[in-house]
Amino acid sequence: MPVRSNRKLWATLLLFVSFPVAAAIGPVTEAPVRKLRLAIILCKFRDKQLETRPAHFYKNYYTRLGTGGMADYWRDVTLGTIDLGTSEVHGWFTMSHESSEVARLVFPGGRNTLVQWGRDTAAAHGIDLGKYDGVIVVQNWGVDHGAAGNGVVIVDQNPQLLESTFIAHEMGHLFGLPHSFGENVSPCISASGEYCDAWDIMSAMNAFYYPSTFQGVSGTFGPGLNVFALRTLGGLRNGRLLSIQRHDFSDPIELSPLNQPVQSGSLYAVEIRPAYHGASILTIEYRHKADWDRGLPSDAVLIHEEKNLRSYLKRVLLAGDRYSTTAVNIEVVSIDPVSQKATVRIGTNY
Numbered sequence: 001m002p003v004r005s006n007r008k009l010w011a012t013l014l015l016f017v018s019f020p021v022a023a024a025i026g027p028v029t030e031a032p033v034r035k036l037r038l039a040i041i042l043c044k045f046r047d048k049q050l051e052t053r054p055a056h057f058y059k060n061y062y063t064r065l066g067t068g069g070m071a072d073y074w075r076d077v078t079l080g081t082i083d084l085g086t087s088e089v090h091g092w093f094t095m096s097h098e099s100s101e102v103a104r105l106v107f108p109g110g111r112n113t114l115v116q117w118g119r120d121t122a123a124a125h126g127i128d129l130g131k132y133d134g135v136i137v138v139q140n141w142g143v144d145h146g147a148a149g150n151g152v153v154i155v156d157q158n159p160q161l162l163e164s165t166f167i168a169h170e171m172g173h174l175f176g177l178p179h180s181f182g183e184n185v186s187p188c189i190s191a192s193g194e195y196c197d198a199w200d201i202m203s204a205m206n207a208f209y210y211p212s213t214f215q216g217v218s219g220t221f222g223p224g225l226n227v228f229a230l231r232t233l234g235g236l237r238n239g240r241l242l243s244i245q246r247h248d249f250s251d252p253i254e255l256s257p258l259n260q261p262v263q264s265g266s267l268y269a270v271e272i273r274p275a276y277h278g279a280s281i282l283t284i285e286y287r288h289k290a291d292w293d294r295g296l297p298s299d300a301v302l303i304h305e306e307k308n309l310r311s312y313l314k315r316v317l318l319a320g321d322r323y324s325t326t327a328v329n330i331e332v333v334s335i336d337p338v339s340q341k342a343t344v345r346i347g348t349n350y
């Protein structure tokens, strides 16, 4: 790009960031709904005929809003973006496999085989899985479960237990989300930082979940998503994200919390995309201890770094805290859990 154009670009950017935030983010409309149609296939082993729960339980859990299940979870944590309402539950079906065959599988690779057994069973019952965006195979017995390349297998064999934190995490993989990472942030369970963003479902089970029930069945629930996952799933369109290159510290920015009921017209996250080559992206989000996030230690503002298509939790800030590097200066001016607003100041030093 010619030098003259660059100068013009910088002039435009400086003009842009000197406006009050409400003017800078432009017109706000709600994000469009993204329909994801899943097939949930309930499968029994040939030698184990016990159906853990009736099919309507899974229909309520995976496809119906207002029940407190996964359809509500994914709508809420994507700020109304993901709609699982057209998903369908099929079964219970009996697979042409004995439970003893599971002992011959090696996990986690064997999950692929378990999903395939469910897919084959659905096909044998005339179900066209090609019309779905993803497949979840629920089996009534097993020793290992989770995401595979061809879908997700969930072992659901205890009528008294429903592992919602685990299931939401594996559904996150189904929707394309990678694990989240943390750097020098506790609690952490790996040297690489993988699973060390306890504020994000993609670090489960090292995550701030809470005990609760779904239709009388106990389990753990939450937490919601970090800003990286939310953006990946399309929940930060239409003015919900403020993307900046430079910013004046004197301009306060007000954030609404992720994973909570939508506050129409609100700003939910800031990303700092430095103009120089090779710089990573920093994001700022506000989290409120309620609903799917009720297991969090407190309200807080989180700083993440995004590099190599992964998110790294860098710092958890409370009111009055500051995160400073040679490039940025971020201060949490206030957090108001009642009005659910956090005010931050962001200054760039380049």
Ligand SMILES: [Zn+2]
Pocket: 169, 173, 179
């Ligand atoms: Zn995982």
